[in-house]
Amino acid sequence: MSDNNRTSGFRTRAVHAGGGVEPRTGAHATPIYQTSTFGYFDADRGERLFGGQESGYFYTRLGNPTVRAFEEKVASLEGAEDAVAFASGMGAISALALTFLKPGDELAFLGPLYGGTEGFFHEVLEKFGVHAWEASDLADLEARVTRRVKMVYVETPTNPTLRITDLRNTARIAHSVDALAVTDNTFATPYLTRPLQHDFDVVLHSATKYLGGHGDAIGGVVVGRADAIRELRVTGLRHVGASLGPQEAYLFLRGVKTLPLRMDAHCDGAEIVARTFDGHPAIARVYYPGLSSHVGHEIAARQMKRFGGMVSFDLRGGYDAAKAFLNNLRLFVQAVSLGDVESLSCHPASTTHQLLGPDILARQGVTPGLVRLSVGIEDPEDLVLDIERALESVVSLAAD
Numbered sequence: 265m266s267d268n269n270r271t272s273g274f275r276t277r278a279v280h281a282g283g284g285v286e287p288r289t290g291a292h293a294t295p296i297y298q299t300s301t302f303g304y305f306d307a308d309r310g311e312r313l314f315g316g317q318e319s320g321y322f323y324t325r326l327g328n329p330t331v332r333a334f335e336e337k338v339a340s341l342e343g344a345e346d347a348v349a350f351a352s353g354m355g356a357i358s359a360l361a362l363t364f365l366k367p368g369d370e371l372a373f374l375g376p377l378y379g380g381t382e383g384f385f386h387e388v389l390e391k392f393g394v395h396a397w398e399a400s401d402l403a404d405l406e407a408r409v410t411r412r413v414k415m416v417y418v419e420t421p422t423n424p425t426l427r428i429t430d431l432r433n434t435a436r437i438a439h440s441v442d443a444l445a446v447t448d449n450t451f452a453t454p455y456l457t458r459p460l461q462h463d464f465d466v467v468l469h470s471a472t473k474y475l476g477g478h479g480d481a482i483g484g485v486v487v488g489r490a491d492a493i494r495e496l497r498v499t500g501l502r503h504v505g506a507s508l509g510p511q512e513a514y515l516f517l518r519g520v521k522t523l524p525l526r527m528d529a530h531c532d533g534a535e536i537v538a539r540t541f542d543g544h545p546a547i548a549r550v551y552y553p554g555l556s557s558h559v560g561h562e563i564a565a566r567q568m569k570r571f572g573g574m575v576s577f578d579l580r581g582g583y584d585a586a587k588a589f590l591n592n593l594r595l596f597v598q599a600v601s602l603g604d605v606e607s608l609s610c611h612p613a614s615t616t617h618q619l620l621g622p623d624i625l626a627r628q629g630v631t632p633g634l635v636r637l638s639v640g641i642e643d644p645e646d647l648v649l650d651i652e653r654a655l656e657s658v659v660s661l662a663a664d
């Protein structure tokens with residue numbers, strides 16, 4: 265039985281929403297409908313399906329039952345009217361821009377964002393006459409926003425400095441000029457923050473990260489009001505076509521069932537890592553919104569259930585120290601991406617954010633010594649030991 269009843273608890277919805285025993289065979293797990301096309305049995309029905317007078321599946325680019333089950337699950341968890349899935353987080357972001365922006369419009373964002381997102385804003389949107397500009401903070405956004413701004417875009421916590429944005433105030437500023445308030449909720453997940461409850465209009469995810477949780481599938485998903493999602497489905501899937509495949513949808517459905525359990529384990533580990541290494545002599549600064557020293561701590565405590573699984577360290581010795589640290593970690597695999605059950609580590613300035621160039625990186629605090637840790641669900645004591653050992657190599661480097 266599908267459970268989209270919002271009065272059920274989060275864990276219940278994570279397990280049941282969008283799922284249920286398949287009526288034809290009694291299959292307990294959602295079947296993978298590995299088919300590109302669906303017979304419509306009768307020519308009149310084909311015409312009605314294509315014309316939108318009848319709803320039903322007819323081509324997987326536009327809809328597929330396994331993908332639909334994943335969309336329903338995420339919509340339920342975010343408390344949204346509807347959701348639409350994409351082949352990647354970037355597929356979702358580009359579909360959003362192509363659907364809701366046109367030449368002459370502006371997009372205002374609070375940086376830093378995921379490097380790929382900023383790259384898309386500057387390199388692709390500008391080509392289509394949409395100007396994307398960065399506000400330094402909410403006061404700056406409020407001072408500069410005009411009716412030309414059609415979309416206000418944020419991430420909270422941000423990638424990679426874990427800056428926190430006040431969602432309710434951002435939505436208020438966006439709505440003062442009738443702009444769409446959009447947030448990338450990849451880092452927080454709906455378990456920790458539900459931006460629609462803070463007046464946001466649209467929420468997107470790279471499902472590749474915590475929603476999937478196992479590092480084995482690429483995907484994206486957007487939630488919001490039913491009319492906005494309908495528009496997005498037409499432009500993003502019918503006209504552009506970055507559609508999620510049924511195999512990936514199955515992996516995400518399976519992953520999301522344990523999202524709340526995994527997120528608590530990620531948060532436990534990250535809290536311990538952040539507290540243990542805050543003040544370590546090799547580290548100039550630990551970025552974690554759960555630390556009371558973090559500038560966004562109070563807002564994070566207001567709008568997040570817990571503080572997430574991502575921690576960044578700004579190492580005193582710059583790039584050399586960062587490389588020595590990363591090369592000496594054993595449990596934290598050096599790789600981009602985040603939110604997997606396995607711990608991951610990366611150096612944003614030379615990888616995910618490389619294309620932004622030194623000026624933007626310096627302004628956004630993405631220093632040569634910054635390393636980002638995606639704390640997995642391993643025993644926190646083992647992760648602490650691993651980090652301690654790797655930091656010894658940084659200390660001995662400084663002594664050389």
Ligand SMILES: Cc1ncc(COP(=O)(O)O)c(C=O)c1O
Nearest residue numbers: 352353354378423450470472483
């Ligand atoms: C916060 C955030 N949003 C979006 C993306 C893009 O997602 P994908 O890699 O699934 O296209 C990423 C990728 O790392 C990310 O970290």
